[in-house]
Amino acid sequence: MNDISLRWVRAFLLVAEHGSFTAAAQASGHSKANLSQQVTALEQALAVQLLHRTTRSLRLTRIGEGYAERCQLAFRQLESASEWAMQSTRELSGRIRMNSVGGLIGEELVAPLVFRFQQRHPGVEIELDFSSLREDLMDSPYDLVVRMGELADSSLVARRLHRVTTRYVASPAFLARHAPIQVPDDLRALPLIYGSVDHWLLARGSEQRLIQASRGYRIISGRAMRQAALSGLGVTRLVDAYVQADIARGTLVEVLPDWAEPTPLSMVCPPHRFQLQRVRGLMDWLKTHFAGAYEKALVQGLPVGPMA
Structure with missing residues (x-):
């Protein structure tokens, strides 16, 4: 490792990032010849081929890809180490x-x-x-x-940071218009208010039920999903921060409480x-x-x- 210059590694990463010696030279201000010499020196020191070179293209070898990934991580760690060492006062910055x-x-x-x-x-x-x-x-x-x-x-x-609970809720008016919801399968016949995922996986211990939303409303906003539930449009699932106060007020009713998910x-x-x-x-x-x-x-x- 003592025989490998960081300048060689930086030159290799520049070429790997930009895809050619010409683009790397333009981006860094170094000459193509200088970059080529440094990458060649690195390959010789490692005794491996990092780049496939032809007159028309350049690409990383399999070893070159792995070496570039590890070197990028190492340089990020060096940067963090430098920042840590320079934190000489108690004031954060x-x-x-x-x-x-x-x-x-x-x-x-x-x-x-x-x-x-x-x-x-x-x-x-x-x-x-x-x-x-x-x-x-x-x-x-x-x-x-x-x-x-x-x-x-x-x-x-x-x-x-915390543990939240996903609850299944609907308005009293909606529940009055439909049959009681006693098991997850009862949701299949009801309009569901769902987000980016159109199926719900309910879990209770080792027991699971997958419910596909075949009818209802797709809304990509927790706040809007809550409003839709308050308006009586269907059953929705939201974390308790959205609906716990509504449940306490009675404006929303929790269904399937045994299936609430932490x-x-x-x-x-x-x-x-x-x-x-x-x-x-x-x-x-x-x-x-x-x-x-x-x-x-x-x-x-x-x-x-x-x-x-």
Whole structure:
């Protein structure tokens, strides 16, 4: 390893990223000859071929693909290590790229806590978005992600934020017009108010039922799904932060309570970003304050919408 120059590795990554020596030279300001010499020196030091070169094209070998992936991760870790070493004061500073589940949880609960954190630490700049994503965090630009659902085993750092419960609800008027809902299969004959997924997998212990939405309303918004249920259009499923207060007021009625599903809400970040004080500080802040904000939302709920 001592015989391998980081300049050679950077030259190789430039060529791998841009797809040719010409494009890499234009992007970096180095000459094609210089980049070619450095990549050749790297291949000789490793005693492997990293690039397939022809007069018309250039592509990574199988070993080259794996080497590029590992080197990119290593450079990100070096960057994080440098940032960690330069954190010489107690005041947090720097950028945090964060992604969160959206809707009520993200926009009304996570976001205000993030804003309060920024007010306490004006040196921290947080980029927060609510796009739906399922990507490998080791290769993503995000430092921190808030995800709902069980997490697969991985090398990521995960901390439990809260546990939410998905409930099945409908308005009293809707239930008065239809036969009682006693088992999941009773949902098959009813209009369902569903989101991006047109089937529901209900679970109770080891027992499962798959219900396909054959009629009803597809609405990609938790708030709008709640409004549709309040208006008597059908049965919907939403996490308790949306509907718990409605259930307490009697404007919505929970059906199939034995099939209510507890779901973990977690914070996840790559280990090399967890080393940064600002990322750990934000995770600690959310862990400390989120549960209280969530319980308050259960009690207060959203404003009661128009009724049918």
